[in-house]
Amino acid sequence: MDSLSVAHIKNANKQIFWIIFFVVCTLILTMLSIGQGSSTNLTMWKTVRIILGLEEANELQSSIIWELRFPRILMAIIAGIALSTAGALMQGCLGNPLVSPLTLGVSSGAALGAAVAIIVGYSVVNVPELSIVGNAFLFSLIVVAVIIKLGDMNTISAETYILVGIAITFISGAIVSTLQYFASDEQLSQLAHWSFGSLSRPDLVNVLWISIAIIGLLPTALAWSWDLNALALGGDEFAISTGVNPRALRKKILILTALMTSIVIAFTGLIGFVGLAAPHMARIIVGNDYRKLIPCSAVFGSFVMILADTLGRTLFAPVVIPVGVMLSVIGGPFFMYLLLRSRG
Template sequence: MGSPAKNVEAKWLTEEKGNQHTKALTYRVLFITLLLLLILSVTLSIMLGPVAISPLTVWKIAFSKIPIMEGYIVSSWSKPEEQIIWEIRFPRVILAAIVGAGLAIVGVAIQALVRNSLADPFILGISSGASVGATLVIIFGAFKYFGLYSLSIAAFLGALFSILLVFLLAQVNGKISTVRLLLSGIAVSMMLSAITSYIVISAPREEGMRDALFWMMGSLAGAKWDQLSIPFFSLFIGIGFLLLLTKPLNLLLMGEETATTLGLNIDQFKNLLVLLTALLTGVLVAVSGAIGFIGLMVPHIVRLIIGSDHRHVLPLSGLIGAVFLIWADVIARTVVAPLELPIGIVTALCGGPFFIWLLRRSSYSFGAGEGK
């Protein structure tokens, strides 16, 4: 028989392996469930609208657009149905999924960066910075020499400027203070929102003012297939990059001193995350407007379900964010039909109460602990 100490150690190792196996199994079940829910959400959201369309017709039209499937699918739908599904509803729903997933994983990255569950692109002023750049393009045609990419580039530059300013104001003796970070984000966000409002009221055309105001509250109404390539590849690169960085992201949860001891170059890694989150936020805001609270709510919900391991948090956050924004868009375009609500109103009505609840929930801890 072994010593009591060895028996206790063996029992602990067995329990730890059992916990890891349970978590891995839970993650796989959740991932498959959410993937199926995403497919179901895409189907139902395309079906819903003034013209009711069957799910079979939705996917027959979609598969008929694949070159290798051409000739295998018999056309049983009208031309107006094809235009409604393929030219109007499908790109809008796909854009909602891309933006929702992107904002959710940006929220994961920012919360890991500052080790605080209250951080997100909207609260930290990144979306407001992107809005300044985007409204300059919409109203005054700034950066027009970049052509199709002018809106994305302007939004990225605005997002990068705002996050750098927030981090500069939040530093105390070379370290980021959580309280100062949140307060700096709110202050910078308000200032940039004021600048955006001034740009809007200075619009030379009434139509430009209306477009900018609607865009500032978030909208997916103008989604077109040729607009999806940039946000799609940005999301693909962003989430792929972050999945490669799950180990250093997990190290950040232990605190900067511990992460440095374990070999992580904190400053270099933070700079990389700042650049990545600004780029992704800028691209997403450019095509959807300023949509808040997704980056706050979704990562928090995922951590409550599966824990703080970023190998699990990132993919699940992307799926939940995509599903959430698809249904938020359905509500925005159907609740006051034939008019349409800005999607930012729907997400704010969900995110505001959630943020208040999160502030009141004192028992919540993020990873190894909140940033001080």
């Protein structure tokens, strides 16, 4: 094998090493996070031993771990994977580093659904506990339907998708504002609370279903890595010359990312920052090759989500700061630091 091939393999191995390193860091952070909380009779190591089945837990301990902390942390991991993977895919297929999973208007659709459930009192799901989730999911699916319809148009470009997303955001925002105008204080408070984004809403069963859906969708994303590399590097003409159909690829990716985003934010509320920042953090480590960027973004997304949630519930305990707020507060400056450093 010649020196260039050897150097290429060496580079790839180095990047894979970093991905594995950050997977290990995320696992350690997960364990630390499960051990952190206001309960005094559960130390970190005790919690870890209980989770690994090395120690018996009493009823209270079992309840704290399996009903409170574990679903929350698992939701942080899954939401991080879903939103950051969706962000990386969207940035590549739209050729724009500024887009995030919320760009297409999926989140505004979900917010409108939540507002209809809370203020109008109408929900597509007759189960009271799932009325907001059901509406948020259905309304975000309407946005997915718009994307499918757009994808069928011959003249659709990456810019059109972004502009339609902005238009959907404005229209949904205007309807939500109108509904808020007629809402009671209690309804306003409930809607504001939903929009902060929280990982504590779904129970363990829901989190497991969400996990199955997201993990099931991930291999599809990875299968498009080569096509995304061509499209993200050189745009439509370059992609076609490489054997990629950019219009079909863009449509498939946007449907996938909209679904992943809808599934998560219907349960958690709005969590925005991670989908923009985590892929860029991953790009600094492994570059723009989507075969490595997708897994690395997923790992970074999980890491950042767990970190933000853990700080949010421990820094000012017993007051819990919503994960969406914490992400912006700690993630924003850190993200700026990373970008300035890498570009410097």
